[in-house]
Amino acid sequence: MEEKAPMTMKDIAREFGISVATVSRALKDSPRISEERRRAIQQFAREHNFYPNAIGEALRHSRVMPQRVIGVIVPEFTHYYFSSILTGIEEAAAARGYRIMVALSGEQYEREAQICDNFHRFKVCGVIVSQAKDTKNYDHYQKLIDAGVPIVFYDRICTGVNASRVVVDDYMGAMNAVNYLIESGCKRIAFYGGPLQLEISKNRFNGYKDALLSHGMQIDESIVQVCDNRAEAEELTPKLMAMDNPPDGYFAVNDDTAIGVLYTVKHAGFKVPEEVQICGFTNGQRAVACDPMLTTVEQRGHRVGEEAATILMDKVEGLSPLDKVEKHVVKTRLVVRGTTK
Amino acid sequence: MEEKAPMTMKDIAREFGISVATVSRALKDSPRISEERRRAIQQFAREHNFYPNAIGEALRHSRVMPQRVIGVIVPEFTHYYFSSILTGIEEAAAARGYRIMVALSGEQYEREAQICDNFHRFKVCGVIVSQAKDTKNYDHYQKLIDAGVPIVFYDRICTGVNASRVVVDDYMGAMNAVNYLIESGCKRIAFYGGPLQLEISKNRFNGYKDALLSHGMQIDESIVQVCDNRAEAEELTPKLMAMDNPPDGYFAVNDDTAIGVLYTVKHAGFKVPEEVQICGFTNGQRAVACDPMLTTVEQRGHRVGEEAATILMDKVEGLSPLDKVEKHVVKTRLVVRGTTK
Numbered sequence: 001m002e003e004k005a006p007m008t009m010k011d012i013a014r015e016f017g018i019s020v021a022t023v024s025r026a027l028k029d030s031p032r033i034s035e036e037r038r039r040a041i042q043q044f045a046r047e048h049n050f051y052p053n054a055i056g057e058a059l060r061h062s063r064v065m066p067q068r069v070i071g072v073i074v075p076e077f078t079h080y081y082f083s084s085i086l087t088g089i090e091e092a093a094a095a096r097g098y099r100i101m102v103a104l105s106g107e108q109y110e111r112e113a114q115i116c117d118n119f120h121r122f123k124v125c126g127v128i129v130s131q132a133k134d135t136k137n138y139d140h141y142q143k144l145i146d147a148g149v150p151i152v153f154y155d156r157i158c159t160g161v162n163a164s165r166v167v168v169d170d171y172m173g174a175m176n177a178v179n180y181l182i183e184s185g186c187k188r189i190a191f192y193g194g195p196l197q198l199e200i201s202k203n204r205f206n207g208y209k210d211a212l213l214s215h216g217m218q219i220d221e222s223i224v225q226v227c228d229n230r231a232e233a234e235e236l237t238p239k240l241m242a243m244d245n246p247p248d249g250y251f252a253v254n255d256d257t258a259i260g261v262l263y264t265v266k267h268a269g270f271k272v273p274e275e276v277q278i279c280g281f282t283n284g285q286r287a288v289a290c291d292p293m294l295t296t297v298e299q300r301g302h303r304v305g306e307e308a309a310t311i312l313m314d315k316v317e318g319l320s321p322l323d324k325v326e327k328h329v330v331k332t333r334l335v336v337r338g339t340t341k
Numbered sequence: 342m343e344e345k346a347p348m349t350m351k352d353i354a355r356e357f358g359i360s361v362a363t364v365s366r367a368l369k370d371s372p373r374i375s376e377e378r379r380r381a382i383q384q385f386a387r388e389h390n391f392y393p394n395a396i397g398e399a400l401r402h403s404r405v406m407p408q409r410v411i412g413v414i415v416p417e418f419t420h421y422y423f424s425s426i427l428t429g430i431e432e433a434a435a436a437r438g439y440r441i442m443v444a445l446s447g448e449q450y451e452r453e454a455q456i457c458d459n460f461h462r463f464k465v466c467g468v469i470v471s472q473a474k475d476t477k478n479y480d481h482y483q484k485l486i487d488a489g490v491p492i493v494f495y496d497r498i499c500t501g502v503n504a505s506r507v508v509v510d511d512y513m514g515a516m517n518a519v520n521y522l523i524e525s526g527c528k529r530i531a532f533y534g535g536p537l538q539l540e541i542s543k544n545r546f547n548g549y550k551d552a553l554l555s556h557g558m559q560i561d562e563s564i565v566q567v568c569d570n571r572a573e574a575e576e577l578t579p580k581l582m583a584m585d586n587p588p589d590g591y592f593a594v595n596d597d598t599a600i601g602v603l604y605t606v607k608h609a610g611f612k613v614p615e616e617v618q619i620c621g622f623t624n625g626q627r628a629v630a631c632d633p634m635l636t637t638v639e640q641r642g643h644r645v646g647e648e649a650a651t652i653l654m655d656k657v658e659g660l661s662p663l664d665k666v667e668k669h670v671v672k673t674r675l676v677v678r679g680t681t682k
Contacts, residue, residue: 090443091445099444104431
C-alpha cells in the first residue's frame with residue numbers, strides 16, 4: 001500500500017489516446033461519452049488510484065492542508081430515514097474524494113454541542129447535521145459558522161442560525177396525501193403530528209389544512225392531535241374511534257404512528273381500507289411489513305443526503321460562496337398501497 | 342471554541358473532594374459509586390471537556406501523533422442490524438475519545454478494497470468491517486494487517502485472513518428457536534437459509550439440525566431451502582404448502598424472509614400461529630410492524646458493535662497484543678411474539 005506517483009488526467013488521456021476534456025467528461029459520467037467508454041475510463045482511473053478532482057489530488061499528497069473530511073451528525077442511525085440520508089451523503093462524498101466522519105447525537109443537545117466542538121478541533125471541512133429534538137441553544141452551530149466552517153442542515157433544520165438546508169416538501173407531501181384520502185371517499189380525516197412549534201410539523205399540518213379547505217371541509221380540532229409514535233397512537237386512537245362521529249381517515253406524520261393506528265382500528269373490528277383509510281409519512285421498511293401494506297409519503301432520504309453533501313462540497317471548493325444560504329426542497333412522492341382504497 | 346488547559350482526573354477529584362480512583366470508577370460507570378454521584382462526576386467531566394483516558398488527552402493536544410480515528414466499513418446503512426451495530430461502535434468509540442470514519446461498501450468487493458486503501462492512506466488507527474457479499478479476495482485486508490493496522494470483523498467474518506472477530510451465536514440462536522417451535526407443537530419445520538458455503542448459514546443450519554435430531558426428528562431435505570429474502574419466500578412457500586405433508590413450522594434466517602412466509606401462508610388461508618408457526622432472525626423494526634408480530638432471534642447488534650470497537654481500541658492502546666486474535670461471540674435471545682403459540 002505504498003503511495004505511487006499520482007496519476008493525472010493527462011496520463012489517462014494518453015493511455016486511451018483521447019483528449020483531457022474527454023477524460024474529464026467520462027469521469028463526470030457525461031452522457032456525451034458512450035457508456036462502454038465511460039466505464040473503461042472510470043475503471044482505469046480507479047485501478048490507478050486517480051482522484052477525480054484537483055483538490056482530491058492535492059490533498060492526497062498533503063499531510064497538513066485542511067482535510068477533505070465532512071463531519072456528519074445523525075440523531076439516530078437505526079431510524080430508516082436517517083440511514084437512507086447517510087447513504088446519500090456517503091455516496092456523494094466518496095464520488096468526489098471526500099471522507100465522512102460520523103457521530104451520533106442520540107437526540108441530545110449536550111452530545112450535539114460536544115460533537116460540533118470535536119469536529120471543529122479535528123478540522124473537518126464542513127458539517128452536515130439534523131438537529132437533536134431537544135436542541136434549543138444554537139451557539140455550537142454559530143461558532144462553526146463564525147470560524148468559516150460551512151454547515152448544511154437536513155430534515156430538522158435549525159431556524160436559530162442562518163445556514164443552508166435540505167428538506168422535503170412537507171407541505172406538498174401532506175397536501176397530496178390528504179387530497180388522495182378525500183378523493184378516495186374520506187369525509188372526516190384525523191391528523192396525528194408532532195408539536196406545532198417544529199417547522200416540519202407546522203408545514204405538514206398546513207398541507208393537511210389546505211387540502212381540507214380546498215375541498216370545502218372544516219378543520220375539527222378534536223381530531224387534530226399531537227401524536228407521533230406508535231405507543232401514543234395506540235392509546236389515542238380508541239378514544240377517537242369511540243366518538244359519535246369517528247374519523248374514517250387518518251393522516252399520520254410517520255409510518256410508525258400510522259402502523260399504531262392501523263392495528264388499533266383493525267383489532268377494534270374496523271375494516272382497513274373499507275371503513276378506515278390510513279396514510280403515513282416516511283416509506284421505510286415497516287411500511288411494507290404491515291398488513292395491509294401502508295400508503296405513505298416517500299421522503300427520498302437518499303436524495304436529501306446527496307443534495308446536502310453536494311451543497312457542502314461546493315462551498316468547500318469555492319464553487320458556491322460561503323455566505324450564500326442554499327435552501328433546497330426535495331419533492332416527496334405518494335406511494336399508494338393497501339391502507340387506502 | 343478555544344482550547345482550554347486540559348483537565349485531569351486529579352482536578353476532578355479535588356473538585357469533589359474524592360480520590361482519583363473514585364473519579365476513574367465514576368467515569369467508567371462502576372456500580373460501586375452511587376448513580377447520583379456518578380452522574381454528577383460525569384456531567385462535570387463533560388462540561389469541562391475532560392477526556393476519559395490518558396491517550397485521549399495526549400491526542401487532544403497533539404496534531405502530529407497517529408490519529409484516534411477508527412475506519413468503519415458497512416455493507417449497507419439502511420439494514421437495521423448494521424445500523425444498530427454502527428450505533429454500538431460509535432457509542433463505545435466516543436466514550437473513549439475516538440472518532441469514527443464511516444464508508445459504505447454497498448456489498449461490492451471493488452469498493453471495499455478501495456475503502457481499505459483510502460483508510461490506510463488516511464492513517465486510521467484500525468478498521469472495523471463486515472465483509473461485502475461478493476468479496477473473495479482478501480489482499481486488501483492482509484495489506485492492512487501487514488502494515489500493523491488492526492482489523493476487527495463483525496457479522497460476516499472473513500475466514501481468509503487471521504483477524505479478530507465478533508459474531509453472534511448463530512448455532513445456539515437457531516437451536517433455541519427450533520427447540521421452541523418443537524416444544525410449541527410443530528412436527529414438521531422448514532428451514533429457509535442462505536447459501537451453505539457462508540459460515541453464518543452453516544451455523545444456523547447446524548443449530549436447526551441438532552434441535553431436530555435431539556428431539557428424535559428427521560431432516561427432510563425437501564423442506565430445507567436456500568431462501569433468504571421476502572420475494573423468494575413468497576415464491577417458494579406456496580410450493581411447500583401444496584405438499585401432501587406441508588410444514589407446520591418455519592425457521593427463517595432473517596425477519597424479511599419470515600415476513601414473506603407469514604403473509605404467504607396467511608393469504609393462502611392458514612391461521613398463524615394456530616396452523617403454522619414462524620420464527621425469524623434479527624428483531625428489527627419489521628418484526629413488530631407485521632401482523633401478528635414476529636417471534637424472532639434478537640441479534641443484539643448494539644452489543645456486537647460495542648465489543649468490536651472495544652477489541653480494536655484495546656489493541657490500539659496496547660492493552661491487548663496486536664497479533665492476538667480475539668474471537669467474541671455475543672449471545673442471542675429468543676423474542677417470543679404472535680407468530681408462535
